[in-house]
Amino acid sequence: MDSVLQQKREILLRYLQGLGSVAVAFSGGVDSSFLLRSACDALGVSHVLAVTARSATYPERELREAVALAKAFGVQHEVIRSEELDVAGFENNPTDRCYLCKNELFHKIRAVADRHGVAEIAEGSNLDDIGDFRPGMKAVAEQGIHSPLRAAKLAKAEIRALSRELGLPTWDKPSFACLSSRIPYGEKITREKLRAIDEAEQLLLDMGFRQVRVRHHGDIARIELPPAEMPRMLESWNAARVNAAFRRLGFTYVALDLGGYRTGSMNAVLGK
Structure with missing residues (x-):
């Protein structure tokens, strides 16, 4: 050590x-x-x-x-x-x-x-x-x-x-923050929104994406992934699967954030 x-x-x-x-x-x-x-x-x-x-x-x-x-x-x-x-x-x-x-x-x-x-x-x-x-x-x-x-x-x-x-299984576990952090400040937090975010992120995790965030912007889902994982998301079958699943969760539009995954991205609006 x-x-x-x-x-x-x-x-x-x-x-x-x-x-x-x-x-x-x-x-x-x-x-x-x-x-x-x-x-x-x-x-x-x-x-x-x-x-x-x-x-x-x-x-x-x-x-x-x-x-x-x-x-x-x-x-x-x-x-x-x-x-x-x-x-x-x-x-x-x-x-x-x-x-x-x-x-x-x-x-x-x-x-x-x-x-x-x-x-x-x-x-x-x-x-x-x-x-x-x-x-x-x-x-x-x-x-x-x-x-x-x-x-x-x-x-x-x-x-x-x-x-x-120490042999802890969490040593390389992706970072996590509470689901409320996916909703812009000032936008009402509801159980329905939290459930949609949870199910959307679970889908991405089940598809093998490791570090994910699904930000909830009303009828828009903004997906954050590390840059290295973006190409796989853009493969036609993955994009189609995610788009269809997210629409079933109530989102009209599904966007991939080109800025990639970063912690606290909702804080970018503070002080503006």
Whole structure:
């Protein structure tokens, strides 16, 4: 293992040991999976609780993977309901939507942690998240939630490298964000839109595309793929299959974004 990565890993483990016991906000993604495994290594599974929030913005495929991984770690795992659409103002999709979501989520995780006698709560944001628009970080600060990966100055690429060293199946898992992030700010978030986005992305994943986003612009579906995957999408049979399937989901037009996949593309309109 690279010496710098080893040093950061040791800093992370010492940080986690200092918590005594911890409830990890666990989505099953790259960051939270690495954090959960590290917490188990630092504290032992008896002092760690994984908490996963189930909602309309979180696909069932992600939940299944989270449940399977927590079981593999041997850690106690609770799946709770934290329905963002029930939070006042969330469905209106304001620019601080993520704050509303995280504020509700951490309050619920706190209740679970208290019930289990767990002292602290940790979430999986990393060093790269500091430079992005992340209103959810306000809820992290307000509620005293720990961010151990940021404390250890671990960036996404380093987390992937360390996850690979540890043999975690998530080391090369595509990045994921909640389905609400596919809808432009100010456009109402509904269960119907979320369901259409989920089914559209699942189709693309089933076709073998790995990193996908389907952005919902009313009757237009805007597909984001890494540039290397675009040529396969443009093959006539794939294009026809996707177009037909998306139209059945309620989209009139289906577009491939030539800018390719990028995180936070909906933030491009902010400040304009």
